[in-house]
Amino acid sequence: MHRLRHLLGLAILLGAALGAWWFVSVLRHLGDRPGLALQVEFRDARGLRAGADVRYRGVRVGVVRSVDISGDGNKSVIGLLLDPPGAAHACVNSSFWIVTPRFSGLTGGATGLDTLVRDAYISFRTPDDHGSPLMAGSLLAGREKPVAAEPDALEDIEHGDLLMTLLVPENHGLRPGSAVVFRGMQTGDVRSVDLAPDGTHIEVQLRIGRRFRQTVTDRAEFWVARPYVSGALFSGFTVTDMSALVSPYVSYYSEAGKGVLVQDGYRAAAQPARPNHEVADVPASALRQEQPKAPASDESIALARIVYAAVEKDTFSADDPVHFEGSGLFYFDRAGRAVVVTARSLVDGTYTVQDAFGGDPEIADEQIKVRLGDGSVLRAGRVWVDPNGADLAVLVLEDVPRDISGTAVSRLHLQGKLAPDGEGVELRRMAPDGATSVVPLDKPGTWPESLGAAVSAGNLVFAIYGRSGLRSDNPAVVSLELLPNDLRPQ
Amino acid sequence: MTSDRSTDRGADTAIEFRGFGLAHRRAEGDETLLADVDLVLQRHRFFLFVGTSGGGKSSLLRLLAGLVEHREPPPRITGDLLVFGRSLDEHHERAHDGKVAAILQDEGLLDELSPRANVELALRAADRSTKLAPALLAQAGLPDPPERTAQLSGGMRKRVAVARALAASPELLLCDEPTAGLDGEAARQIAQLLRAAHDEDEQRTTIIVTHDIAAFAGLVDGVLVLDRAQRSLRLEGPDYAPTGTASLSRDKQVDADSAALHGLSKLLLQLGAIVETVLESLKRLPPFELPQTARTVWRFATEPALFVAIAGAVIGGLATFFGLRNNPIEGGFENAILTGTGKVSTAVLVPLLSGFFFTARIAAGAAARLGTMKRTNQIAALQMMGVRPADYLLTPLVWGMIVAMPLVTLAGVVAAAGAAALAAGLVSGISTAGWAAAYFQTVDATDVLVLLAKTTLSGYLVALCCYHLGTGPKRSGAEVGEAVNAAIVQGMALVLTVHAGLTFWAYA
Numbered sequence: 001m002h003r004l005r006h007l008l009g010l011a012i013l014l015g016a017a018l019g020a021w022w023f024v025s026v027l028r029h030l031g032d033r034p035g036l037a038l039q040v041e042f043r044d045a046r047g048l049r050a051g052a053d054v055r056y057r058g059v060r061v062g063v064v065r066s067v068d069i070s071g072d073g074n075k076s077v078i079g080l081l082l083d084p085p086g087a088a089h090a091c092v093n094s095s096f097w098i099v100t101p102r103f104s105g106l107t108g109g110a111t112g113l114d115t116l117v118r119d120a121y122i123s124f125r126t127p128d129d130h131g132s133p134l135m136a137g138s139l140l141a142g143r144e145k146p147v148a149a150e151p152d153a154l155e156d157i158e159h160g161d162l163l164m165t166l167l168v169p170e171n172h173g174l175r176p177g178s179a180v181v182f183r184g185m186q187t188g189d190v191r192s193v194d195l196a197p198d199g200t201h202i203e204v205q206l207r208i209g210r211r212f213r214q215t216v217t218d219r220a221e222f223w224v225a226r227p228y229v230s231g232a233l234f235s236g237f238t239v240t241d242m243s244a245l246v247s248p249y250v251s252y253y254s255e256a257g258k259g260v261l262v263q264d265g266y267r268a269a270a271q272p273a274r275p276n277h278e279v280a281d282v283p284a285s286a287l288r289q290e291q292p293k294a295p296a297s298d299e300s301i302a303l304a305r306i307v308y309a310a311v312e313k314d315t316f317s318a319d320d321p322v323h324f325e326g327s328g329l330f331y332f333d334r335a336g337r338a339v340v341v342t343a344r345s346l347v348d349g350t351y352t353v354q355d356a357f358g359g360d361p362e363i364a365d366e367q368i369k370v371r372l373g374d375g376s377v378l379r380a381g382r383v384w385v386d387p388n389g390a391d392l393a394v395l396v397l398e399d400v401p402r403d404i405s406g407t408a409v410s411r412l413h414l415q416g417k418l419a420p421d422g423e424g425v426e427l428r429r430m431a432p433d434g435a436t437s438v439v440p441l442d443k444p445g446t447w448p449e450s451l452g453a454a455v456s457a458g459n460l461v462f463a464i465y466g467r468s469g470l471r472s473d474n475p476a477v478v479s480l481e482l483l484p485n486d487l488r489p490q
Numbered sequence: 491m492t493s494d495r496s497t498d499r500g501a502d503t504a505i506e507f508r509g510f511g512l513a514h515r516r517a518e519g520d521e522t523l524l525a526d527v528d529l530v531l532q533r534h535r536f537f538l539f540v541g542t543s544g545g546g547k548s549s550l551l552r553l554l555a556g557l558v559e560h561r562e563p564p565p566r567i568t569g570d571l572l573v574f575g576r577s578l579d580e581h582h583e584r585a586h587d588g589k590v591a592a593i594l595q596d597e598g599l600l601d602e603l604s605p606r607a608n609v610e611l612a613l614r615a616a617d618r619s620t621k622l623a624p625a626l627l628a629q630a631g632l633p634d635p636p637e638r639t640a641q642l643s644g645g646m647r648k649r650v651a652v653a654r655a656l657a658a659s660p661e662l663l664l665c666d667e668p669t670a671g672l673d674g675e676a677a678r679q680i681a682q683l684l685r686a687a688h689d690e691d692e693q694r695t696t697i698i699v700t701h702d703i704a705a706f707a708g709l710v711d712g713v714l715v716l717d718r719a720q721r722s723l724r725l726e727g728p729d730y731a732p733t734g735t736a737s738l739s740r741d742k743q744v745d746a747d748s749a750a751l752h753g754l755s756k757l758l759l760q761l762g763a764i765v766e767t768v769l770e771s772l773k774r775l776p777p778f779e780l781p782q783t784a785r786t787v788w789r790f791a792t793e794p795a796l797f798v799a800i801a802g803a804v805i806g807g808l809a810t811f812f813g814l815r816n817n818p819i820e821g822g823f824e825n826a827i828l829t830g831t832g833k834v835s836t837a838v839l840v841p842l843l844s845g846f847f848f849t850a851r852i853a854a855g856a857a858a859r860l861g862t863m864k865r866t867n868q869i870a871a872l873q874m875m876g877v878r879p880a881d882y883l884l885t886p887l888v889w890g891m892i893v894a895m896p897l898v899t900l901a902g903v904v905a906a907a908g909a910a911a912l913a914a915g916l917v918s919g920i921s922t923a924g925w926a927a928a929y930f931q932t933v934d935a936t937d938v939l940v941l942l943a944k945t946t947l948s949g950y951l952v953a954l955c956c957y958h959l960g961t962g963p964k965r966s967g968a969e970v971g972e973a974v975n976a977a978i979v980q981g982m983a984l985v986l987t988v989h990a991g992l993t994f995w996a997y998a
Contacts, residue, residue: 009792012799016901019908026926051825051928063924119825 035062036087038080038134040142045076046100046120053121054080055099061086064122078142080122089124093131096124097143154189160210160486161188164266166250171202172224173248180206180250181225187212190250204270206250210486214383214396215252216266219259222252223271253277256398258366260348260382283399301461302330302407303430304340305371306380306395306452310349312361320356322349322363326451327429328395329461330372331406331489338400339487340370341480342452343466344385344393351391351470368395375434376401384487391466392478394487409489413462414480425477427465429453441465441477504662504695505531505554507723509569512546512553520566523549525721527569531695531714533661536688537725538706539699540732541716547699548595548666550716550723553578554697555592555664557870561763561962563755574661591660591874595667597651598871600863605635605642605650612657615876626653631683645676649683656687658875663688665698669705677705685709703732767958771888771950774880786886790852790894797847798902802840806831806906809839811913824918825928828910832929835906837937837997842989844899845948848891849981853956856887857977860960861970869961884957891949899945940996948988952981 045067054062066079078098082090100120125147134140154177157163168174171193180188188208196203208216225248253275262268310322328342345352349363368380380395425441427450441455455463455477468476510527513520523546531537541547549565554573558564571578574589599608609627610620627635630653632646642650648668655663668684669677685706688696697714700706713730716723777783813827860883863869869879910929914920920928959973959980 005796006788006792009795012795013791013897013901016795016799016904019904020900023904023907023926023930026922027930049825049829050931051829051924063927065927 035084036080036082036090036134037065037136038082038090039137039139040078040080040096040122041070041075041139042078042098042142043075043144045078046098048076048078048098048100048120048122050079052119054082054086055121055123056086056089056125058123061089077139078122087134089126089130090134091126091131092134092138093129094124094126094134094140095143095147096122096140097146099123099146154191155207157191157207158210160213162206162208162210162213162216162262162266163191163264164206164208164216164262164268166204166206166222166268166270167196168202168204168224168270169272171204172226174204174224174250178247178249180208180252182212182215182252182254186249187215204250214261214486215254216262217254217259217382218262218266220252220254220262220268221271221275221277222250222268223274225249225251225274256381256396258381260393261384263387300405300408301411301428301454301456301459302373302405303428303436303454304328304330304342304373305430305432305434306340306342306346307369307371308347308349308366309368310363310366312349312353312355313364314356314362317356320353322353322361324352324451325432326449327453328370329407329412329428329454329464330370330397331409331412333394333487333489335486338397338404338406339383340380340395340397341464341483341487342393342395343391343464343478345391345467346452347380347382347393347395348385351385354471370395370397371430371432371434372397372401372404373430373434373436374401374404376404384484386478386482388482389470390478390482391469391476392464392482394483407461407489411460412480412489413460414483414488416462416479416481417477418457418460418462425455425457427453428456428461502533503530503572504533504535504574505529506572506575507569508572510571510723511566511568512550513566513568514549515563515566522721523565523718524716524723525568527723529723529725531697531725533695534688534692535695535711536685536709537695537697537712537714538703538710538730539697539714539716540701540703540730541714542718545716545718547716551592551664551666551697551699552870554662555590555594555870555874557592557873559963561759563759589661590664591655591658591662592664592870593648593651593655593666593668594867594870594874595670596866597647598867598869598874599639599642599647599650599654600868600871601639603639604637605632605639605646608639608650609654609657611877612654612875616658618657618659622657623653626656629653629656629687631679644671645680648672648680652680652683652687654871654875659691661691661693661695663694663696665696665700667700668698669700669702674705677702681705681709703730763962764958767884767954770880771884771954771957774878774885775888777885777889778881779877779886782882783886783889786890787893790848790890791897794844794847794851794894795898795901797851798840798844798898799905801843801847802835802902802904802906803909805839805843806835807909807913809835810910811917814914814917824914824920825931828914828920828925828928829931831910832907833932833937835910836903836933837940838989838993840902840906841899841941841944842985844895844902845945845952845985845989846982848895848898848949849952849985850978852894853891853952853981854974854978856953857956857960858970858974860957861964861973864961865964865967865970879961883961884953887957888950888953891953892946895949896942896945899941903941936996940992944989944992947992948985951984951988955980955984 048064048067050064050066052064053060054064062080062082064078065081066077068077068079069075070077098120099122123146174190174193176190176192178190179186180190188206191205191207194203194205250270251274304327306326306328308322308324312320312322314320324346326342326346328340328346330338330340333339347368349366350361353361353363355361368382369377370380371377378397378399380397382393383396384394386392426438427441428436428438429450430436439450450465451467453465454461455465461480463477463479466476466478468474507527507529510524510529511522512524513522539547539551553565553567553571556578567578599605600611603611606623606627609623613620613622613626624633627633627650630649632649632653635646635650636642639647639650651668663684665684669680672680684696684698688694698706703713708728710728712728713726714723715726715730809831810828813831814824860869863883869883872879872882907929911922911925914925914929915922956977959977962973964970964973
């Protein structure tokens with residue numbers, strides 16, 4: 001037993017000697033591992049320590065082996081060892097920087113916040129045009145500041161996303177990747193931030209996800225979110241947009257049913273400060289339990305009666321009321337929303353009227369109401385107008401009765417003209433009392449009361465009856481093929 | 491009283507008492523054992539030495555043997571005591587140059603050596619060939635002794651002790667109760683053995699302290715009688731038979747407490763003993779008893795290795811495991827945790843734990859062994875053989891501690907590192923290279939030097955502590971236990987002090 005104990009002890013001592021030799025070997029050959037040993041100079045090592053990570057696109061690809069002072073004492077020299085996968089991405093034009101918490105002022109945002117609770121580390125990025133591979137032992141100049149997010153770090157643009165430009169007087173810390181927020185929810189991101197060619201403002205390219213593009217109308221108000229204090233000494237203060245303290249973002253607000261949807265390339269000027277919106281309560285309709293919609297009958301062509309009222313404001317004369325009435329075609333689009341497609345000239349004063357001096361009108365206080373076949377009268381708002389000026393618009397209805405059915409998709413023809421004009425073509429319209437009527441298109445006297453009427457041939461609706469252009473008095477048949485995919489029927 | 495006042499004081503005289511007096515020093519005053527003894531003992535005589543209990547027979551025998559207890563006040567001697575014409579005083583030690591051998595109570599056989607090795611050790615100390623050992627054992631009636639001393643019966647132990655005592659061919663052979671604990675037949679055989687050994691050498695004088703006069707009937711040339719009441723020593727004829735009610739039971743050891751000094755004298759005596767131990771350790775640092783030193787180093791290095799390695803692995807492994815596992819920020823502070831674990835394990839925790847274990851396991855064991863050796867006269871036997879106890883016991887102990895403790899501690903550090911690497915891989919998937927870079931980031935040569943300094947210095951001090959406590963006077967098994975307890979407590983205090991001091995000195 002004694003001998004066994006001694007032999008066991010001897011084995012342990014020998015094992016420890018082997019273990020020590022192995023540890024020493026690991027440490028000695030740390031730099032000999034397959035990989036790339038580099039040196040990077042910084043003015044300040046920012047507390048970086050040997051053993052810290054080296055990351056590429058957030059993935060650990062190496063380790064910091066040493067932190068030393070340069071011979072002249074002016075720089076810190078960081079010794080890195082990149083694993084083979086990391087070494088493959090390290091090129092002569094790679095940028096290395098130390099990730100530690102960095103604050104760029106209240107509006108400049110913050111980066112490296114993860115290192116508040118983690119050790120500092122080194123990150124590097126290599127442009128798409130990879131330069132020559134680095135040689136082992138290369139001495140590089142590190143960047144003192146992090147590299148800004150690059151386009152390839154942003155989410156891909158998907159078909160249907162809205163791309164627009166926001167004009168701001170000055171950049172308040174926005175950078176590629178900054179969020180675009182609607183009602184506190186991120187709906188998109190900033191793609192780029194550039195100074196305008198004439199230097200008068202900053203152009204911020206925005207991407208709004210296609211799911212959210214209906215939230216951006218020409219009435220939407222944009223602003224760059226910054227912490228905002230409101231209230232009074234005795235009533236108490238409220239601080240909004242506090243989160244922008246460390247990460248500025250773009251916010252916007254729009255109300256459903258107001259304004260028209262914008263197109264790609266839309267340009268909007270940002271508000272100088274957060275508008276003092278009275279945020280409306282959650283609509284009562286949202287509280288209703290979802291009920292299945294009545295299936296659309298294959299035979300049904302659902303019409304709607306539309307009443308448009310607005311005021312054209314005049315500076316030097318009395319305001320002029322604007323009032324139109326007409327028809328539209330009612331159906332449910334792909335997103336399940338109740339929409340009415342009609343003539344834009346019927347629902348958009350700017351498209352139809354002129355001011356007292358023959359110029360562009362200033363339309364205010366728009367109201368659009370829609371009467372459906374069951375007699376219900378609903379509020380509506382434009383969600384889309386044809387970007388090329390054709391007399392076609394789509395309204396979205398609010399508080400739609402659950403049991404109402406729209407036009408069956410089988411009764412719609414969305415691929416151009418079904419028949420030559422005036423030959424076997426009928427207008428389907430709804431009278432103010434809700435009665436529907438069908439009249440031949442060539443019958444005199446149907447103009448202009450039939451604006452927005454559905455144009456059908458052989459029981460298939462293929463167009464909307466409108467005008468031939470902006471402020472034109474000439475009738476036109478506007479094909480439904482102009483409808484964007486998102487607003488086409490289910 | 492019949493004093494044999496010899497007129498021949500030349501070469502035929504073995505021992506001569508001239509107005510000799512012997513007294514124990516006591517706090518309340520000396521206790522006289524003998525007074526004004528004038529007596530001459532001739533060479534080549536075989537004497538029995540009898541007397542009443544507590545009369546001082548054993549004290550006189552130890553005095554003749556040159557066995558001096560340094561930790562206690564020496565007996566007070568008056569007059570002259572001449573051994574082979576050389577005067578002894580109370581401070582002499584081993585003054586007979588190998589002419590005197592003694593078989594003490596409990597025989598004093600070295601238990602860790604075989605019977606043959608015991609004899610060989612005595613032969614080597616006497617500068618004689620160790621090949622004589624089988625012959626000596628055969629002469630003592632043990633031609634084929636067992637391998638282990640512990641396997642010897644009482645009678646066999648006496649025979650080995652006789653063989654060992656004869657190894658130096660002593661001119662004066664002193665025996666203290668050589669037949670104690672033996673039955674009549676066995677006692678008689680030992681008596682005959684001693685007589686035969688006596689007769690082999692014409693120059694040999696033998697004095698046997700005994701209460702068993704019957705066992706030696708017809709074998710003796712005279713009987714020394716110590717009369718406690720008269721404080722006298724006289725020589726009777728070979729047919730002497732005790733009379734009266736005087737007890738011939740075994741003498742009792744002098745009560746240590748009653749013999750001890752008090753106050754400042756006691757303190758000075760203790761301090762002096764400590765200083766003597768320290769000086770002895772330095773003076774005798776070269777490993778004169780190389781085999782014994784090598785055995786001790788081997789034993790100290792291999793016995794605790796398993797425990798220290800496991801303890802190191804537990805420290806390094808669990809500290810890393812729970813540090814990473816309970817890290818509230820997943821992935822955060824990993825380097826700091828690994829670096830801290832490596833530094834504190836290497837420089838502080840493992841060395842400290844190793845020091846504690848060496849103290850509790852090895853040094854306390856050594857203290858127990860030394861105490862037992864002291865209690866059973868093994869150390870006295872070494873002295874009688876001419877082997878310095880420091881050479882045979884202290885030096886190996888010191889070398890064992892200052893070599894094995896750093897070695898085993900380094901093994902513990904390696905085990906801690908290995909377990910930490912394993913834990914880091916299991917918990918956080920950290921590669922060995924990444925772990926090594928962080929774990930050893932702040933571990934440098936200074937830490938290793940501090941580790942070596944801590945373990946070497948504390949090992950040396952603990953060895954001194956255990957030797958000093960273990961070889962102090964031991965009159966009972968309880969005193970051995972007390973020495974072990976003291977060795978553990980004081981040894982750990984030394985370890986703590988050294989580690990705290992060197993840690994503060996090196997890092998603060």
